[in-house]
Amino acid sequence: MSDKASSKRRHENPSNLIKLLRNHRKDALKSLARMLFSPLSSSMTVIVIAAALLLPSLLFAFNTNIAALLGEFQNNARIVLYLTRGTSDTQALEVSNSLLTSNAIDSVDFISNEEALLSFSDAAGFSQIVADFEANPLPASIVITPNLAGLAELDQLAASLDQIPEVELVQVDSLWLRRLAAISELLVLAARVLGLIVLLSLCFIIGNTVRSHIENRRDEIKIIKLVGGTHSYIARPFLYIGLFYGLLGGLLASLLQALIFLSFRNPLNEIFSLYDSSFTLPLLAPAMLITLAFSGATIGWLAAIISAYRYVNAIST
Amino acid sequence: MISFDKVSKQYISGQYALAGVSFEIAKGQMAFVTGHSGAGKSTLLKLVLATEKCSSGNVVVNGTDLNHIRRREIPSFRRRIGMVFQDHQLLNDRSVADNVALPLDISGFSRRDALRRVRAALDKVGLLSKEKKFPAALSGGEQQRVGIARAVVNRPSIILADEPTGNLDPELSMETMEVFEQFKNVGVSLLIASHDISLINRMEYRTLILKGGALIGDTGLGELS
Numbered sequence: 081m082s083d084k085a086s087s088k089r090r091h092e093n094p095s096n097l098i099k100l101l102r103n104h105r106k107d108a109l110k111s112l113a114r115m116l117f118s119p120l121s122s123s124m125t126v127i128v129i130a131a132a133l134l135l136p137s138l139l140f141a142f143n144t145n146i147a148a149l150l151g152e153f154q155n156n157a158r159i160v161l162y163l164t165r166g167t168s169d170t171q172a173l174e175v176s177n178s179l180l181t182s183n184a185i186d187s188v189d190f191i192s193n194e195e196a197l198l199s200f201s202d203a204a205g206f207s208q209i210v211a212d213f214e215a216n217p218l219p220a221s222i223v224i225t226p227n228l229a230g231l232a233e234l235d236q237l238a239a240s241l242d243q244i245p246e247v248e249l250v251q252v253d254s255l256w257l258r259r260l261a262a263i264s265e266l267l268v269l270a271a272r273v274l275g276l277i278v279l280l281s282l283c284f285i286i287g288n289t290v291r292s293h294i295e296n297r298r299d300e301i302k303i304i305k306l307v308g309g310t311h312s313y314i315a316r317p318f319l320y321i322g323l324f325y326g327l328l329g330g331l332l333a334s335l336l337q338a339l340i341f342l343s344f345r346n347p348l349n350e351i352f353s354l355y356d357s358s359f360t361l362p363l364l365a366p367a368m369l370i371t372l373a374f375s376g377a378t379i380g381w382l383a384a385i386i387s388a389y390r391y392v393n394a395i396s397t
Numbered sequence: 398m399i400s401f402d403k404v405s406k407q408y409i410s411g412q413y414a415l416a417g418v419s420f421e422i423a424k425g426q427m428a429f430v431t432g433h434s435g436a437g438k439s440t441l442l443k444l445v446l447a448t449e450k451c452s453s454g455n456v457v458v459n460g461t462d463l464n465h466i467r468r469r470e471i472p473s474f475r476r477r478i479g480m481v482f483q484d485h486q487l488l489n490d491r492s493v494a495d496n497v498a499l500p501l502d503i504s505g506f507s508r509r510d511a512l513r514r515v516r517a518a519l520d521k522v523g524l525l526s527k528e529k530k531f532p533a534a535l536s537g538g539e540q541q542r543v544g545i546a547r548a549v550v551n552r553p554s555i556i557l558a559d560e561p562t563g564n565l566d567p568e569l570s571m572e573t574m575e576v577f578e579q580f581k582n583v584g585v586s587l588l589i590a591s592h593d594i595s596l597i598n599r600m601e602y603r604t605l606i607l608k609g610g611a612l613i614g615d616t617g618l619g620e621l622s
Binding site: 096099100102103300302303304305306307308309310311313397 | 446448469472473474475476478480482486487488490499500503504505507547551
């Protein structure tokens with residue numbers, strides 16, 4: 081048989097996959113056309129979906145940046161070792177040198193009690209009072225810059241430093257970091273709870289929209305069932321409707337989020353710089369925006385599956 | 398092709414729509430089902446199309462035992478049957494060609510192949526010139542013929558028709574019957590529910606007579622191919 085003849089036969093008897101793809105393309109286009117046929121109600125639905133997606137997404141983005149900010153501050157955390165009164169400068173320097181051998185410590189800075197007193201009188205403006213002291217009341221200290229990622233490791237290091245005989249007191253400047261970390265954890269929790277609520281709400285909104293589309297075409301569905309339409313054939317256009325609503329809602333939410341970040345970026349960066357932080361609010365990563373759109377599409381598709389399964393099956397012939 | 402063995406259909410109210418009906422329709426046979434309103438004609442067709450299940454007895458269509466058919470098997474079963482409805486059941490937002498193409502669309506035919514078959518079916522019922530019109534622009538008789546074209550476009554082995562001439566004048570009724578005869582002549586089995594006695598008498602085909610759900614007569618007039 082010639083190639084031309086076999087090509088013609090293939091064209092007339094396409095594989096099931098080709099038939100399926102052809103039907104999907106057709107249904108997708110029809111569903112889009114149906115949405116465009118009623119632009120006002122479709123737009124309203126898309127806006128509601130976008131607003132619902134935007135809130136948890138913003139919380140997640142906000143928290144991601146707080147975590148980054150927290151990381152930067154953690155890198156700047158310091159541990160101060162106040163040495164016992166009898167410790168000589170030589171002993172203190174020996175301690176400093178031995179500390180530098182630890183991987184957990186980036187650098188050390190020894191401050192003798194004389195230097196401390198000088199610094200105190202200069203900084204506080206109590207030079208007259210300091211001059212009246214019979215003896216220097218301030219201890220020598222070692223300021224440590226740790227080379228650690230988390231607060232737990234910082235605590236561990238502080239505990240081990242407390243075991244050094246020459247050390248009277250270990251002071252870790254981390255209370256406010258802990259507060260920020262706790263707020264960050266709370267935000268993660270809030271975003272998760274809100275995400276779950278939004279997920280359920282979106283399922284309800286999209287499911288209900290799909291149900292309304294099904295109800296509008298009830299007679300048509302009955303006829304299609306009578307002439308042998310399968311559940312998937314009948315449901316497919318509605319699944320695309322759910323998918324498109326979710327996708328468009330997700331894209332709009334991405335756009336809004338990008339705009340919000342853009343408008344808040346400069347004022348926030350100015351605040352960070354006032355706190356001597358090199359942290360700058362980044363522009364939203366394209367991956368995050370794509371994730372948001374993809375999430376919307378997935379939720380829309382799943383909600384439509386549930387709705388179509390329920391309501392198409394309920395239509396009897 | 399169609400076998401009813403002591404088939405009864407009882408509704409929840411307790412009323413029998415069919416009671417102990419038995420008959421067989423062979424391949425290429427054309428038969429009428431007649432009786433007054435409420436005699437059970439439509440119920441009988443619904444059982445053949447698997448839109449309802451019998452309460453007792455056995456219904457076998459195209460070799461499929463409808464008492465044991467699975468829900469997911471019903472669509473493919475129905476695609477092998479062409480059904481002509483009394484109220485046409487056309488989609489008003491689709492053109493004549495799109496209405497007729499519906500079974501082909503479900504079966505996954507390409508637009509080009511479907512259109513070729515649709516035109517052949519419309520030609521057969523004399524409506525080729527109206528393929529782009531919408532059902533609302535057609536007369537009752539024309540709508541009925543669109544329904545017939547849709548029923549035959551998928552080349553079914555069985556055609557069921559529920560009062561296919563109910564809205565037609567005698568001349569159009571005969572034309573419709575002639576279309577049905579053409580399908581019978583190529584081996585399609587036809588079961589036509591009608592209360593038009595004069596038409597049935599003129600056609601001289603086998604006739605099943607129902608009364609109160611019971612089969613009270615079977616003329617058995619041949620036409621077995």
